[in-house]
Amino acid sequence: MEHDHPHPLRAGRGRLVLITGARGQLGRALQEAFAGDELVALGHEEWDVTYPPSDTLSQGAFDLVLHAAAWTDVDGAESDPQRASAVNVGGTANAAALGAPLVAFSTDYVFDGRKREPYVESDPPNPLSAYGRSKLLAEAAAGEDAWVVRTSWLFGPTGRNFLRTMLELGASRDEVAVVDDQRGCPTFVGHLAAAVRELVDAARPRGVWHLAAGGDCTWADFAEAIFAEAGLACRVRRISTRELARPAPRPAYSVLRSERAGAPVLPHWREGLRACLAELGR
Numbered sequence: 271m272e273h274d275h276p277h278p279l280r281a282g283r284g285r286l287v288l289i290t291g292a293r294g295q296l297g298r299a300l301q302e303a304f305a306g307d308e309l310v311a312l313g314h315e316e317w318d319v320t321y322p323p324s325d326t327l328s329q330g331a332f333d334l335v336l337h338a339a340a341w342t343d344v345d346g347a348e349s350d351p352q353r354a355s356a357v358n359v360g361g362t363a364n365a366a367a368l369g370a371p372l373v374a375f376s377t378d379y380v381f382d383g384r385k386r387e388p389y390v391e392s393d394p395p396n397p398l399s400a401y402g403r404s405k406l407l408a409e410a411a412a413g414e415d416a417w418v419v420r421t422s423w424l425f426g427p428t429g430r431n432f433l434r435t436m437l438e439l440g441a442s443r444d445e446v447a448v449v450d451d452q453r454g455c456p457t458f459v460g461h462l463a464a465a466v467r468e469l470v471d472a473a474r475p476r477g478v479w480h481l482a483a484g485g486d487c488t489w490a491d492f493a494e495a496i497f498a499e500a501g502l503a504c505r506v507r508r509i510s511t512r513e514l515a516r517p518a519p520r521p522a523y524s525v526l527r528s529e530r531a532g533a534p535v536l537p538h539w540r541e542g543l544r545a546c547l548a549e550l551g552r
């Protein structure tokens with residue numbers, strides 16, 4: 271897209287890309303995957319997305335907005351659904367209000383998990399949790415002209431995620447108890463960010479896309495793989511979701527696959543695990 275009057279945010283004439291939630295685990299991976307573009311990467315402090323965009327942002331004429339800011343505390347959303355919705359629904363509406371091509375991120379938790387074969391884009395959502403409901407409403411707030419990327423069980427080298435928690439626990443304990451009755455696709459943020467770039471660069475049609483790692487496993491399987499790949503001598507005790515007693519219900523099965531032509535294919539989750547450990551120098 272050509273711009274005759276460069277905006278203060280635009281230094282050159284490349285594609286101008288805004289990333290929200292830029293210091294989250296996905297936000298960081300998106301900054302790396304889109305490093306060849308001109309990036310405006312805003313963390314929570316620079317743009318609290320529950321507020322409308324500033325005039326400077328509104329006039330930014332972005333070529334692309336990657337909206338990675340979100341309330342991601344699944345259990346916390348049960349006790350504060352209004353604030354979770356303010357961030358997830360209101361924040362997505364504010365990102366869409368910029369009027370630029372938008373990528374919004376959604377979740378496998380929009381499904382109830384009753385299926386026993388992979389969820390595809392045309393399957394009807396039925397979220398079990400306040401977080402899942404807020405993300406489903408956020409999909410609508412993104413508008414019909416957005417790419418809505420549903421992904422699952424994200425992990426990366428930064429931030430709070432299951433992989434980093436297991437590395438910490440595995441270094442200090444002989445055994446950890448991990449749920450073995452939820453099945454999904456642990457997805458490495460680096461692989462997701464590359465797939466998002468492919469989706470956008472190939473100008474695939476807008477709408478909902480399922481982008482998650484290949485293969486599937488339970489959290490207990492994933493924990494065992496983490497310990498094996500990282501060389502940690504920690505055992506996994508397989509427990510049920512009921513035993514863990516977390517506030518938010520989670521789908522028992524939320525494997526995501528795409529039924530859409532030209533969908534980017536992500537590597538197997540175990541490859542993602544190895545790539546992430548390599549980034550962590552392990």
Ligand SMILES: NC(=O)c1ccc[n+]([C@@H]2O[C@H](COP(=O)([O-])OP(=O)(O)OC[C@H]3O[C@@H](n4cnc5c(N)ncnc54)[C@H](OP(=O)(O)O)[C@@H]3O)[C@@H](O)[C@H]2O)c1
Nearest residue numbers: 291293294295296314318319339340342375377421423424
């Ligand atoms: N994590 C998963 O397993 C998972 C699975 C499926 C889908 N997703 C979706 O993928 C996207 C990225 O998630 P992630 O794993 O990268 O999450 P994350 O690491 O928690 O990053 C989210 C970022 O959003 C920021 N944020 C929170 N409230 C904000 C606000 N009001 N204004 C601006 N920024 C705000 C957070 O900043 P602070 O930390 O400073 O609040 C954080 O840096 C989200 O849409 C999420 O719903 C995640």
